[in-house]
Amino acid sequence: MLSDPLPYAVESLRFPFPALATLAGRLPLGGGREVALAALLVARLSQGVASGEALPPADRATRATAAKVWLASLALPAATRVPFARCVEATTGTTLQVAGALRALVAAAGAHLDGPSVQELEKLARQLAGT
Known part of the structure; x- marks a missing residue:
């Protein structure tokens, strides 16, 4: 008899930013939803810099270039455009550069996000800063 009842079961995946995804899905079309989608994009890109999941620099540069093009198509509030681009x-x-940029983004776009979404971004900034 096996000690593990499901030895061939695949571990369940956990999406790292459920609050941001929920907020983006819940908001009506327009500025608020686009801020939430842009924040989700930035969070996913930033996660690719984390030490345990770091992508090669060339891949990060390619992703950043594509993300800038996509961000330019969004109707973001003027005060958030520069922090998202940074x-x-x-x-x-x-x-550390990503952590600082995320903190500046939270300061600029926090009013457009809900509490749990802000907490996810702040948690990611702390993780990247190593604190």
Whole structure:
């Protein structure tokens, strides 16, 4: 008899940003939803810089270039455009650069996000900063 009842079961996956995804799905079309989608994009790119999941620099640069094109098509509030662009650019750098850019983004776009979404971004910034 086997000690593990499901020895061939696949581990269940856990999506790292459920609050951001939920917020983006819940908001009506327009500015708020686009801020939430842009924040989700930035969070996913930033996660690719994390030490345990780091992507090669060339892949990060390719992703950042494509993300900038996509961000330019969104109707983001003027006060959030630059922080989002800086976050995307920072993903080609170090974890500390990304953490700083994420913190600046939360300061600029936090009013457009709900509490759990802000907490996910802040948690990611702390993880990247190593604190």
